[in-house]
Amino acid sequence: MKAYVESDEIAMMGEATSNLRDKLLIRTLFHLGCRISEALTLKVEDIDFTQGTVAIIHLKARLKLSCAGCGQRLGRYHVFCPGCGSKVERAQAEQQEHRRQRVLPVDGDTLSMLKDYVRRGGPVLRDGKKLIFGINRHRAWQIIKECAQKAGLPKLVNPETGKVHNISPHKLRDAFSVNAMKRDDSGDGLRMLQEHL
Structure with a gap:
């Protein structure tokens, strides 16, 4: 089993469906290396057809922890506050969306x-936005899993835990990274990959 x-297997997944939206979802996740949440919030206005680019809005929520006594910023595993020295019983958590x-x-x-998908009227109007896919995360997972099964692809194994998993949207993002590193494993290639993701 592989990790x-x-x-070429992703190309087989795309060929396993006749639905243009599903083919496009597979291509978007793999060729752009974006997260499923980023792909599902992609709007028609985010695509610049003349420049050949897509603007991806990176959404990630993070917790900012601070000492209840002095407000000093804390790391996840701080036992004592570096600001006031008191024992951290309960840190204050503030969620920040980046x-x-x-x-x-x-x-x-x-x-x-x-272009063809937009011309055919594929995007879905939701809350005044023309979403490219107009589906939820669960449906996206189903599409990826079904296309992988139709293509006859084997399940993947996590090399750290040995657990076997279906091919998921995030595995297409992983495949993007692996293929990028295969093409350019220099330090510059790694730096560009980090900026891309």
Whole structure:
């Protein structure tokens, strides 16, 4: 068993469905290396068809911990406050949502599929936004799993735990990273990959 999906296997997943939306979901996750939440919030206005780019809004929530006594910022495992020295019984938690925008190049095939999909009226209008996919996370997971099964792809094994898993949307993001490193394993390639993700 393998730990990641190869690019030819992802092509097989795309061929396993005749639904343009599903093909596009697979291509978007793999060719852009985006998170499922980022793909599902992708809007028509985020695509620049003339430049061949897509603006991905990076959404990630983080907790900021601080000492209840002095307000000093704390790490997850602090036992004593570095500011006032008191024992940390209960830290104050404040959730912060980090938003960052990445503008990513889109390969020609994916861009032409996007144009065709938009032209055919594929995007879904929801809350005044034209969403490319208009599906929820659960349905996206089902699509990826079903396409992998139809393509006859084996399940993947986690090399650290030995657990066997179905191919999921995040595994396509992992495959993007692995393929990028195979193409350029220099320090520059790694730095560019970190900026991309």
